[in-house]
Amino acid sequence: MTVPSRRRLVAGTFTAGVAGLVGAGLKPASAAAADAPPAPGAAARTPGAADITPGDPRYEELATRGVNKRFTARPAAFRVATTTEEVVRAVGEAARSGRRVAVRSGGHCYENFVGDPAVRLVIDLGEMNAVSYDPQKRAFMVEAGARLMDVYRKLHEVWGVTLPGGASATVGIGGHVAGGGYGALSRRFGVAADHLYAVEVVVADAHGKARAVVATRKPSDPHRELWWAHAGGGGGNFGVVTRYWFRSPGATGYDPSGLLPRPPATTVSNAVLYPREGMDRAAFRRLVRNFGLWHERNSGADSPYTGLYGGLVLLSRLKENDPGQSAVSFAHVDGDRPDAERLLKRYVAAVTEGVGVTPHITEVARDPWLTATAALAESQDHEKGRQKIKSAYLRQALTDHQVDALYRHLNSGDHSSEAAHVSLQSFGGRINSLRPSATAYAHRQAVINVIFMNIWQDERADAENIGWLRHLYRDVFAATGGVPVPGRSSDGCYVNYPDLDMADADWNTSGVPWHRLYYKDNYPRLQRIKATWDPCGVFGHALGVRPA
Structure with missing residues (x-):
């Protein structure tokens, strides 16, 4: 469903999990690394992966591939990998030469982990994009560079299954799943990482030797902790993910069509456009509180509304006279339910009451699931520019004080972007x-995830x-030191929307460290895994897991 609005960008906020944390800074290792042989089962491809340096006609395209135009990656060289063997070789060379390295799959990192000037080599996994069924593992193999929409289309058209991940077509699955990965089907099926059976990771041992390890969720697997860490522990912390295998927990048999969730045949959806005229502080309070209270009451695992995914996009006022919308509400409902349209109408009534x-309430549309998903992805990826993003998980509806802070800032003239918005x-x-603790996620x-986002084009307006x-953001969470501290009302931040402000004492005055916001009580376990699998500290970035 594409929702009409004064800004096509707004439709791009109608999704979750838009960006994976795909940057992984690799620091010099003290010991030399040896190249490893190809990983078992690696796809046969023509060896390549030569360095692409400035002056090569391919360099500029690779340098500008990232979605956030605030950052441009201009390392000494790019390495476009096509096999796990090539990634192992690149990591080994980095350890020997002491070159700082970053890894990229889809290029959607919101912070400067790949474009950091200290990075001398970027390993680009975009050409590792195969999707297939592995009968030996009874699981679907997806390479880390595969884009979400390509994954959904292949899984659905060939086997009739899907993953409950985000909606952006071009997000690489490598960082997306490592950080959890959620989207329109997650209330019904969990996050994408909940369906992770195995992961292949290129790691470096205490002697600096690079190798590929396959870790599974089997309780007997000696590498199981490495699997656990990649089911929500964020990208770039422990090694370079090259391949994932997906099979839902509890799935049995050998028929691929029964090993992952089956999406609904159709999606029922509509949108509600709220005019700016008449949207005073009291009306704005009521709208945002309606949305929050509905989710407090209807987000249980057994709720009939697990098949409903909705959002409320709060728009900023343009500096010019603006006759348009102040907010857009949308909802997608599992169209296979016989009461789908009734549930949708009840939801709309509750939010607008x-x-x-x-x-303006648009007509109810019923579309094939893949068609609706593709339309959502198209609107999601329409606009690019210079970006800043923040996130928050909510356990309760926002308070009136928090809603008033949103109202005040969204209606201010303190910025030059007409693409600024907050999406619940x-x-x-x-x-x-x-x-x-079941996974690192x-x-x-x-019950709600909030995305605070601004996109603009002019560098002078940064x-x-x-x-x-x-x-x-600071004013919304003023009562807890400017950040959504996990507790009664909030539940921290989403690691796939990395924000360096969470580690900055000027903006996080809560006394709660950034890693608790992203990982909560799971951080000490992640630190132990870091010490085990990256003992030389080869992998890391500005918000990376530190060893204990």
Whole structure:
């Protein structure tokens, strides 16, 4: 579903999990690394992966591939890998030469982990994009550079299954799944990482030797902790992910069509456009509180609404006279339910009740699931530019004080971007059926995820637009030191939306460290895994897991 609005960009906020944390800084190792043989079962490809340096006609395209135009990767060289063997060789060479390295799959990192000037080599996994069924593992193999929409299309058209990940077509699955990966089907099926059976990771041992390791979720697997860490522990912390295998827990048999979730045949959806005229502070409060309270009441794992994914996008006021919308609400419902349209209408009525303005409610649409997913992805990826993003998980509806802070900043003239917005999105449901310690993905008590985002084009407006978003976020969470401290009302931040401000004492005055916001009580275990699998500290970045 593409929702009409004054800005096509707005439709791009109707999803979750838009970006994977794909940057992994590799620091010099003290010991030399040896190249390893090809990983068992690696796809046969023509050896290549030569360095692409400035002056090569391919260099500029690789340098500008990232989505966030605030950052451009201009290392001494790019290495476009096509096999696990080539990644092992690149890591080994990096350890020997002491070159700082970063790894990229889809190029959607929101911070400068890949474009850091200290990075001398970028390993690009974009050509490692195969999707297939592995009968030996009874699981679907997906290489780390595969883009989400390509993965969904192949899984659905060949086997009739899918993964409950995000909607952006071009996000690479490598970082997306490592950070959890959630989207429109997650309330019904959990996050994408909940279906991870195995992962192939290129690691470096205490002697600096690079090798590929396959870790599974089997209790008897001696490498199981490495699997656990990659089911939500963030990208670039322990090694370079080259391949994933997916099979849902509890899935039995050998028929591939029964080993991952089957999406609904159709999706029922509509949107509600709220005019700016009449949207005063009281109306705005009511709208945002309606959305929050509905999710408090309807986000249990057994709720009939687990098949509903909705969002409320709050738009900033343009500096010019703006007759357009102040907010857009949307919802997608599992169309296979016989009561799908009734559930959708009840949801719309609950969110709009008592707001006091006359919204425009679009007609209910019923589309094939893949068609609706592709349309959502198209709107998601329409706009690119200079970006800043923040996130928060909520366990309860925002308070009136928090909503007032949103209202004040969204209606201010303190920025120059007409693409600034705050998007509240459905969470909970089956996501919360696991214990926070079941995987590294710890956010199992939230009912809403909030995305705070600004996109602009002019480099000269960086300070203005970043500053506006920082002050908005700080004021929304003023009661907890400017950040969503895990507790009664909030549940931290999403690691796939990395934000260096969480580690900056000027913007995080809570006394709660950044790693608790992203990993909660799972961080000490991640630190132990880091010490085991990256003993020389080869892998890392500005928000990377530190060994204990």
